[in-house]
Amino acid sequence: xxxxILQGIVEEAEGYxxxxxxxxxxxxxxxxxxxxxxxxxxxxxxYAHILKEMxxxxxxxxxxxxxELTVRTERFQIIIRTLNEEYFxxxxxxxxxxxxxxxxxxxxxxxxxxxxxx
Amino acid sequence: xxxxILQGIVEEAEGYxxxxxxxxxxxxxxxxxxxxxxxxxxxxxxYAHILKEMxxxxxxxxxxxxxELTVRTERFQIIIRTLNEEYFxxxxxxxxxxxxxxxxxxxxxxxxxxxxxx
Numbered sequence: 001x002x003x004x005i006l007q008g009i010v011e012e013a014e015g016y017x018x019x020x021x022x023x024x025x026x027x028x029x030x031x032x033x034x035x036x037x038x039x040x041x042x043x044x045x046x047y048a049h050i051l052k053e054m055x056x057x058x059x060x061x062x063x064x065x066x067x068e069l070t071v072r073t074e075r076f077q078i079i080i081r082t083l084n085e086e087y088f089x090x091x092x093x094x095x096x097x098x099x100x101x102x103x104x105x106x107x108x109x110x111x112x113x114x115x116x117x118x
Numbered sequence: 119x120x121x122x123i124l125q126g127i128v129e130e131a132e133g134y135x136x137x138x139x140x141x142x143x144x145x146x147x148x149x150x151x152x153x154x155x156x157x158x159x160x161x162x163x164x165y166a167h168i169l170k171e172m173x174x175x176x177x178x179x180x181x182x183x184x185x186e187l188t189v190r191t192e193r194f195q196i197i198i199r200t201l202n203e204e205y206f207x208x209x210x211x212x213x214x215x216x217x218x219x220x221x222x223x224x225x226x227x228x229x230x231x232x233x234x235x236x
Contacts, residue, residue, distance in 0.1 A: 046175050050168065054189070057164050064192025064213075071172070074182025095182075 001116055002029035005109050006089070013102045015093040016076075019044045020113065022087050023052045044090050047071075047080060051088060068103070081106040083114055119234055120147035123227050124207070131220045133211040134194075137162045138231065140205050141170045162208050165189075165198060169206060186221070199224040201232055 006018040010033050017040045020028045025048040032040070047069075055066055069080040075095055079102050082088045091102050124136040128151050135158045138146045143166040150158070165187075173184055187198040193213055197220050200206045209220050 043181065050172055050175075053171075054168055057168075063161065063194055066189060066191050068188075068190040070186075070188045071184060072186040073184050076181055 002113070003031055005112055005116070006031035009089075009091060009102075009105045009109060013091060013093055013105050014097060015091050015102060016040060017044075017090075017092045019090045020083075020087060021048055021090060023048060023055070025049060028087065040092050043078070043092065047078065047090055048088075051080060051082075068106075070099075070103075072099075077102070079103055079106060081110065083110065083117060087117060089113065120231070121149055123230055123234070124149035127207075127209060127220075127223045127227060131209060131211055131223050132215060133209050133220060134158060135162075135208075135210045137208045138201075138205060139166055139208060141166060141173070143167060146205065158210050161194075161196070161210065165196065165208055166206075169198060169200075186224075188217075188221075190217075195220070197221055197224060199228065201228065201235060205235060207231065 002020050006020060006029060010018045010031050015033065017032045019030045021044055022028065025045045027044065051069060066082055071078045077093045077095055077097055077099050079091045080088055089106060091106060093102050120138050124138060124147060128136045128149050133151065135150045137148045139162055140146065143163045145162065169187060184200055189196045195211045195213060195215055195217050197209045198206055207224060209224060211220050
């Protein structure tokens with residue numbers, strides 16, 4: 001069920017990959033669209049690490065829980081949406097992809113993903 | 119001159135604060151709008167640290183240079199725009215602020231800020 005939600009997000013966003021992952025860096029489910037961008041798993045693990053660190057630090061700084069993190073590089077746009085205390089979703093899109101649509105799709109399916117996690 | 123550019127961005131975006139900062143965590147210039155959100159300097163230093171780490175890691179992962187990083191928490195939206203190898207700008211806005219406008223303003227003034235840095 002996770003996989004079909006992730007697949008829907010990737011295909012509608014014309015993205016490369018969506019991963020449901022824990023803060024421990026372990027992927028629960030992943031959907032990759034066939035594309036010549038190589039393996040994005042190492043990215044996802046790295047983002048888990050960064051997100052964990054930010055979560056800890058920003059908690060101390062009293063800025064409230066992180067809801068979303070986005071990174072735009074020369075090659076990719078990455079949108080990370082936190083689901084709960086333990087899990088988040090990483091959507092990787094091409095650099096000139098429709099960022100707004102990616103954000104919308106993650107927000108749209110947030111509730112379904114949270115429900116599935118329970 | 120930096121200060122007037124930062125002030126323009128903060129006021130037009132109705133943001134809290136804009137900081138021109140180096141990857142070493144030292145602020146070159148800062149403009150804070152009077153607001154009851156407390157001192158945001160500790161955030162900025164923390165983001166410098168995170169950005170530095172991401173820059174190093176993503177460089178290894180061959181994803182291209184980081185151009186923009188955004189973080190949305192329960193209290194804030196933070197948009198970080200890299201200027202060059204050494205400096206970046208952090209714009210902190212309220213959680214329900216106009217994110218798109220903030221991004222636009224940073225892009226608009228990117229060239230002026232880069233020029234000033236030379």
